[in-house]
Amino acid sequence: MGAKENFRSNLAYYMKRAGMNQIELAKAVGKSESAVSLWLSGGACPRMGTIQNIADVLECGTSDLLAPVITMKIVGYSDDKQTKEMNDYWFRLNSKNKKLVFDLMKSLIEGQENSND
Numbered sequence: 001m002g003a004k005e006n007f008r009s010n011l012a013y014y015m016k017r018a019g020m021n022q023i024e025l026a027k028a029v030g031k032s033e034s035a036v037s038l039w040l041s042g043g044a045c046p047r048m049g050t051i052q053n054i055a056d057v058l059e060c061g062t063s064d065l066l067a068p069v070i071t072m073k074i075v076g077y078s079d080d081k082q083t084k085e086m087n088d089y090w091f092r093l094n095s096k097n098k099k100l101v102f103d104l105m106k107s108l109i110e111g112q113e114n115s116n117d
Contacts, residue, residue: 003066007051008042010065013091014058028057063095 015025022036029050038044046054048062055062093101 004042004045006068007045007065008040010067011039011054014060014065017088017091018058020058025054025057029053061094064091067095067098 015021020028022040023033026033026036030053031046031050035044035046039046045051051062051065055065058065090098090101
């Protein structure tokens with residue numbers, strides 16, 4: 001997944017979390033609705049100054065908007081509330097802590113696989 005796609009996915013998530021639509025975001029950051037639409041389609045990525053403005057409006061960090069997206073599929077859980085809660089926790093982590101959690105999960109899985117031998 002490229003930088004535009006990462007930004008697109010993260011922007012959509014943080015807009016939804018903030019309860020903000022394209023028109024509201026466009027007005028809040030002083031950009032056109034068509035620019036926001038282009039960002040959300042993955043057709044373009046704004047400049048860093050605009051990304052900082054977006055982060056301020058959406059109350060997240062620029063790294064949250066630019067970070068690679070890691071899709072977590074939880075197998076064995078049918079409780080959508082629990083899945084949503086885990087997803088919300090994930091997106092509240094900063095990039096450094098996301099890497100720590102990812103590395104821990106990888107290590108735990110490797111340990112499980114080695115103990116099953």
